[in-house]
Amino acid sequence: MLKILNLEAGYGQLRVLKGISLHVLPGEAVAIIGANGAGKTTLLKTIAGVLRPRSGKIMFNKQDISNEPLEKIVEAGCCLAPEGRHVFSTMTVKENLLLGAYHRQRNGASADIASSLKQVYKLFGILEERANQLAGTLSGGQQQMLAIGRALMSGPKLLMMDEPSLGVAPLLVKSIYQTIANLKREGLTILLVEQNARAALALADRGYVFETGQIVLEGTSRELGDNPEVQRAYLGKEYRRIDE
Ligand SMILES: Nc1ncnc2c1ncn2[C@@H]1O[C@H](COP(=O)(O)OP(=O)(O)OP(=O)(O)O)[C@@H](O)[C@H]1O
Ligand SMILES: [Mg+2]
Incomplete structure (x- = not known):
């Protein structure tokens, strides 16, 4: 579904991604773990089209999206749920959600939008309860749910998530990850970025370990979870897969 070849990207003089190659197959959940600033x-x-690649290629469903504008990438079915603190805080919860369906609104797909909204409210009941509340007044965990919900409103085939556990209490992390696991079960393909390697590897099929803009390790989640280096650097104590 997603194939990245030798991707380089950065900010001004700063070279951040130094030749990244990875792939995500249809129906897979893939985790990227790594420390701050990796x-x-x-x-x-860069995949989502917010940042332009300097070189390399991003293929999504056999289409080269390396230089496509953000809206085209969303329309193709590749959507990023940013960290929860990047919701539009002065807009209501519902307005945030509808914004995620912007391109579908333009295409007159109002029935699809209504059904996505229903799906999101079913997944995250709190968002329906708080539909008319300003997003900025939600808790950290609720904002994460909103960020994921907003991405789901675009009807994605590949959902990318940036640190869905960040700033979220442990009990709620569990519940958010259960929801992501359900989405996966329903066939959604997932690319997940996390500092919380424990949560990410418990959900994902495979993973990549990032260090200073390079992939230093890759494997199944089980392989990574059993790897002493990964355990020491990212897992700490013993961990258990979500499906065991
Ligand atoms: N908008 C920006 N302008 C300039 N430099 C940036 C910008 N965003 C990130 N960087 C730099 O790029 C590098 C990688 O940052 P990035 O946010 O991708 O890391 P990360 O792995 O997501 O870290 P974290 O786990 O803290 O979220 C860092 O050195 C960071 O300072
Ligand atoms: Mg980050």
């Missing part, structure tokens, strides 16, 4: 967000922003 370039995880930069990678997602």
Whole structure:
């Protein structure tokens, strides 16, 4: 579904991604783990069309999206749920959600929008309860749900998520990850970036480990979870897969 070849990107003089190659197959959940500043967000922003690649190629469903504008990439079915604190805080929850369906509104797909909204409210009941509340007044965890919900409103085939556990209480992390697991079960393909390697590897089929803009390790989640280096650097104590 997604294939990235030798991707380089950065900001001004700063070279962040140094030749990234990775892929995501249809129906897979793939995790990218790595420390602060490793370039995880930069990678997602580059795939989503927020940031232009300097070189390399991004193929999405056999279409070269490396230089497509953001709206085209969303329309193709590749959508980024940013970190929760990047919701539009002065707009209501519902306005934020509808914004995620912007291109469908333009194409007159109002029935699809209504059904996506229903789906999002079913996944995250709190968003329906708070539909008319300003997004900025939501808790950190609720804002994460809103960011994911907004991305789902675009009707994605590939959902990319940037740190859905950031700033979220442990119990809610569990619930958000259960929801992501359900979306995966329903067939959604997922690319997930996390500092919380424990949560990410418990959900994902495969993963890549990022260090200073490069992939230093890749494998199935089980392989990565069993790897002593990964355990020491990212997992700490023993962890268990979500489906066990
Ligand atoms: N808009 C920007 N302008 C300039 N430099 C930036 C910008 N955004 C990120 N950087 C730099 O790029 C590097 C990679 O940042 P990035 O946000 O991709 O890391 P990350 O892996 O997502 O980290 P974190 O886990 O803290 O979210 C860092 O050195 C960061 O300072
Ligand atoms: Mg980041």
